[in-house]
Amino acid sequence: MRTQTRNLLSNLTITLITCLLFTSCAEKQLEEIIEQQDGEKTMDTAESVQTAEPVVVLPGLPADVAGYTQWLKLNTEPIPLVAGGDPHNGTKNVYVNKTREDIASNGEQQFPYPDGSIVIKEAYRPGKDYVGLIAIMRKKAGVDPDHNDWEFIEYTRNAADTEFGVIAEGRICWGCHARVEDIDYVFTELE
């Protein structure tokens, strides 16, 4: 009888521990899902409070550009709307996933960009207070040797609470960016 009670108690303890472990694990997973779905909202976790800049995740964009606002910004002042027709209609900032040391080791920017570089441009549409356009250039060895191996793709959205979708890519992009072929197809230079 005593042994039975002991067995029962230890079974109960195991069940309880398993339950606790599972719950905390499930909670964590749920938190992660909520964070992913939280879209543009910045993550309000203890971790991001410690870092100076919050991580911005925009819904519908590829994972490799998450947190791009923490990357090196090429421009110092926002790039204004180009009067009379702006290909990326809006007020813009350009970021790269490299350090100043990587791309301007002697103080001056070096070209071409190294393999694996991602250059991203965000644009706030005229009169709007959310990012409405994201244009991306990715340098991938072998992807397009005729155009310095850049892959071009652009995403847009028309409201702050919707997902980004692909609007254009490829030829239409490099056709114009070829104007600055001598500085590796990237108009904006490091300031």
Ligand code: HEC
């Ligand atoms: C008619 C010309 C034109 C076309 C077409 C064009 N761009 Fe651009 N792009 C520019 C100019 C000019 C800039 C410089 C910043 C600015 O003024 O917006 C720029 C900037 C960029 C940047 C930031 C890096 C840089 O070059 O300064 C990215 C990334 C970019 N464009 C991607 C694209 C993609 C992707 C497409 C195709 C969907 C595209 N562009 C089509 C003219 C063009």
